Amino acid sequence: MSRGVFLESTLRGFSNALSRALVSEYVSAQPGLLQKFDPRVRVVGIFALVLAVVICRRLEVITGLLLFAIILAIVSRVSLASLAKRVWLIVLGFTGLIALPALFITPGDPLLALPWSLTISAQGLRTALLLILRVETAVTLTTILVLCTPWTHILKALRSLGLPAEVITMAAMTHRYVFLLIGTANQMFESRQSRTVGKLSGSQQRSMAGRTAGVLLSKSMDLSYDVYLAMMSRGFRGDIRLLTDFRLRLRDYMGLMAFLFVGVTAIWMGR
Amino acid sequence: MHIPDGYLSPSTCAALYALATAGWYTALKRIKRLLATRTIPLISVFAAFSFVVMMFNVPLPGGTTGHAVGVTVASIVLGPWGSILSISIALSLQALFFGDGGITTLGANCFNMAIVGSFVAYGVYTLIASKTELTARRRVLAAAIAGYVSINTSALLTAFEFGIQPSLFHDASGTPLYAPYPLHVAIPAMMIGHLTLAGLAEAVISAGMISYLQRADIGLLRGGAISTPEPSFVPARSTSRVWLAIALMMFLTPIGILAAGSAWGEWTPAELSAQASGNHAPAGLEKIASLWTAPFPGYAPSFVRNPAFGYFLSALFGVGLLLLASLVVKSFAAKGRRPELRS
Numbered sequence: 001m002s003r004g005v006f007l008e009s010t011l012r013g014f015s016n017a018l019s020r021a022l023v024s025e026y027v028s029a030q031p032g033l034l035q036k037f038d039p040r041v042r043v044v045g046i047f048a049l050v051l052a053v054v055i056c057r058r059l060e061v062i063t064g065l066l067l068f069a070i071i072l073a074i075v076s077r078v079s080l081a082s083l084a085k086r087v088w089l090i091v092l093g094f095t096g097l098i099a100l101p102a103l104f105i106t107p108g109d110p111l112l113a114l115p116w117s118l119t120i121s122a123q124g125l126r127t128a129l130l131l132i133l134r135v136e137t138a139v140t141l142t143t144i145l146v147l148c149t150p151w152t153h154i155l156k157a158l159r160s161l162g163l164p165a166e167v168i169t170m171a172a173m174t175h176r177y178v179f180l181l182i183g184t185a186n187q188m189f190e191s192r193q194s195r196t197v198g199k200l201s202g203s204q205q206r207s208m209a210g211r212t213a214g215v216l217l218s219k220s221m222d223l224s225y226d227v228y229l230a231m232m233s234r235g236f237r238g239d240i241r242l243l244t245d246f247r248l249r250l251r252d253y254m255g256l257m258a259f260l261f262v263g264v265t266a267i268w269m270g271r
Numbered sequence: 272m273h274i275p276d277g278y279l280s281p282s283t284c285a286a287l288y289a290l291a292t293a294g295w296y297t298a299l300k301r302i303k304r305l306l307a308t309r310t311i312p313l314i315s316v317f318a319a320f321s322f323v324v325m326m327f328n329v330p331l332p333g334g335t336t337g338h339a340v341g342v343t344v345a346s347i348v349l350g351p352w353g354s355i356l357s358i359s360i361a362l363s364l365q366a367l368f369f370g371d372g373g374i375t376t377l378g379a380n381c382f383n384m385a386i387v388g389s390f391v392a393y394g395v396y397t398l399i400a401s402k403t404e405l406t407a408r409r410r411v412l413a414a415a416i417a418g419y420v421s422i423n424t425s426a427l428l429t430a431f432e433f434g435i436q437p438s439l440f441h442d443a444s445g446t447p448l449y450a451p452y453p454l455h456v457a458i459p460a461m462m463i464g465h466l467t468l469a470g471l472a473e474a475v476i477s478a479g480m481i482s483y484l485q486r487a488d489i490g491l492l493r494g495g496a497i498s499t500p501e502p503s504f505v506p507a508r509s510t511s512r513v514w515l516a517i518a519l520m521m522f523l524t525p526i527g528i529l530a531a532g533s534a535w536g537e538w539t540p541a542e543l544s545a546q547a548s549g550n551h552a553p554a555g556l557e558k559i560a561s562l563w564t565a566p567f568p569g570y571a572p573s574f575v576r577n578p579a580f581g582y583f584l585s586a587l588f589g590v591g592l593l594l595l596a597s598l599v600v601k602s603f604a605a606k607g608r609r610p611e612l613r614s
Contacts (some may be wrong), residue, residue: 009328009336010326010327010328013326013328015371016327017326020368020369021368024368046571047374050276050373050374050375051275051375054277054280054281054375055279055281055386057442057448062433078571086372088564091275095275095277099451101452102447102451102452105452106446106447106451107445107458107510108444108445108446109444116316120612121498122444122446123294123444123445123446123447124451126444126446127446127447127448128451130446130448131278131449131450131451134276135275135276135277135278138275138276138277138374138375139275139276139370141278142366142367142373143370144368146367146368146370151368152556154367154568160481164299166299166310166311167295167299167360168302169311169315170311170314170315170318170360171315171360171363171364172318172319172354173311173312173315173316173319174315174316174318174322174361175319175364175368176324177315177316177319178319178321178322178364180319181316181319181320181322181323182323182326185323185326185327187406202330202331202332204329204481205330206329206331206475207479209327209476209479210475210476210478210479210480210482210483211329211479211483212327213324213344213476213480213483214326214479214482214483214484214487214488215342215478215483215487216323217320217322217344217348217480217488217491218484218487218488218491220317220319220320220613221313221316221317221348221488221491222493223316224312224313224315224316224317225312226317227301227312227315228309228312228313230310231308231311232308232314236308237308256391263513
């Protein structure tokens with residue numbers, strides 16, 4: 001009895017997002033190494049490493065950066081099993097699938113001959129490995145940053161790096177209301193699922209998806225007006241002031257130097 | 272279509288960041304000019320809505336499902352500039368918080384989906400919907416086509432960005448350093464999936480939502496939930512300036528004493544007689560001049576000796592009277608108007 005694949009799969013997506021947020025909240029409160037640094041150091045340091053990953057052209061150096069990311073994850077109390085499940089396998093599945101044909105269709109020196117006149121070229125193998133390793137390393141680094149830093153701290157760090165206050169405020173509010181709207185959509189889907197008996201036709205499912213999204217839009221607009229009134233009642237007049245109470249200590253300067261040193265060395269070695 | 276880090280070269284990322292920054296800057300400027308306070312919660316909650324809609328598994332013909340971006344509905348409800356900001360914030364949140372799309376490629380993703388996507392969706396929808404009624408079936412079709420065309424345009428751009436990588440960025444041995452497929456492979460590979468799945472998902476969700484809004488919340492289809500200035504904010508700053516100007520003018524009123532003679536056309540019958548070289552003032556004027564005696568003749572109450580202070584007092588009295596009159600008119604006007612709950 002199928003009640004509509006999209007109901008179940010969308011509900012699964014919602015619960016995954018919520019569980020990811022909970023994991024992030026738990027890990028960011030752990031006494032790990034990355035958590036000890038000022039959020040600005042974390043953001044600048046990790047962004048520098050991601051940039052180094054993208055600029056590097058040598059496989060060995062990118063592998064070195066991946067190892068550095070794994071060590072950073074361990075000392076920051078990020079579970080490697082969770083990283084493997086949430087990042088490495090997913091990236092391998094997605095980017096691996098995209099990179100696979102490159103093994104055979106990239107012209108170059110033949111490396112290995114396979115049945116059905118397929119040949120893996122040295123250049124094909126290298127480009128596929130470059131792509132997979134780059135994506136794995138960059139997503140690992142970004143995931144470590146997000147897991148170890150509360151969203152509000154990331155935004156404050158971005159503000160102190162020069163992003164407009166309006167953008168930061170909107171991103172912070174979006175993050176807050178994403179979870180509220182996920183909860184609302186979750187309830188709508190669950191209540192629809194509980195009332196669904198038998199099989200839904202394709203057109204019924206499409207119509208249901210459109211209606212649900214429409215109701216969610218109406219609710220979102222009402223919510224935005226409520227938020228607006230709440231802001232106005234508290235005296236909001238369009239001027240945004242964000243509290244940035246971060247203070248750089250010696251440890252932070254040393255951490256920043258270490259991140260930049262690794263990044264610059266990787267770029268230099270990976271030319 | 273969310274390009275992760277590592278697929279595009281640093282120079283491609285930088286160029287697309289520059290293009291996206293120009294789009295974000297203009298959008299922010301335009302939106303701020305339209306409406307300041309209302310913008311922030313509206314764009315934020317709409318971005319949250321777009322984020323959640325991106326998580327919907329949209330059922331497609333053939334039994335499979337696909338994900339929509341929600342850029343079409345955002346363009347229709349908020350207009351293209353509002354849509355650029357909302358979708359960009361949703362994409363940034365996806366990239367940073369959920370690792371869907373990269374940091375170095377955020378500019379590219381926002382340029383492809385939020386900026387180009389919004390303009391294409393808005394343009395196609397406006398072109399097909401034309402000036403039809405908000406409840407017309409044609410608008411549902413227009414939204415579906417706009418969604419389909421917009422997603423496929425974004426996909427084509429993405430494919431182009433992928434396709435130029437191997438020819439521009441490779442090492443001495445010919446190994447592509449970033450996305451490995453040339454244009455003749457990247458474009459068909461990308462477009463097959465978007466012409467059949469992702470484009471349809473956007474078309475289905477856009478048409479479904481427009482059809483629902485036509486029946487349940489048609490106000491949102493008027494286009495430009497943020498195109499009307501919010502009266503409650505705009506005066507907040509301008510009134511303080513007006514008050515300051517009024518106060519300054521009140522203090523400056525005694526300057527009027529310095530001017531010699533009476534203002535042109537404000538003569539008394541006696542002054543007019545003197546000006547007319549001994550002739551009498553018109554008889555009609557003398558007759559009606561005595562009908563009304565001002566409470567503060569010569570801009571000074573009779574009990575005030577200092578003329579400058581008298582001028583100031585008159586200004587204070589005059590402004591007070593005007594304010595009182597405007598309040599009375601405002602309260603009468605407000606009685607006939609229902610409060611508007613949605614901008």
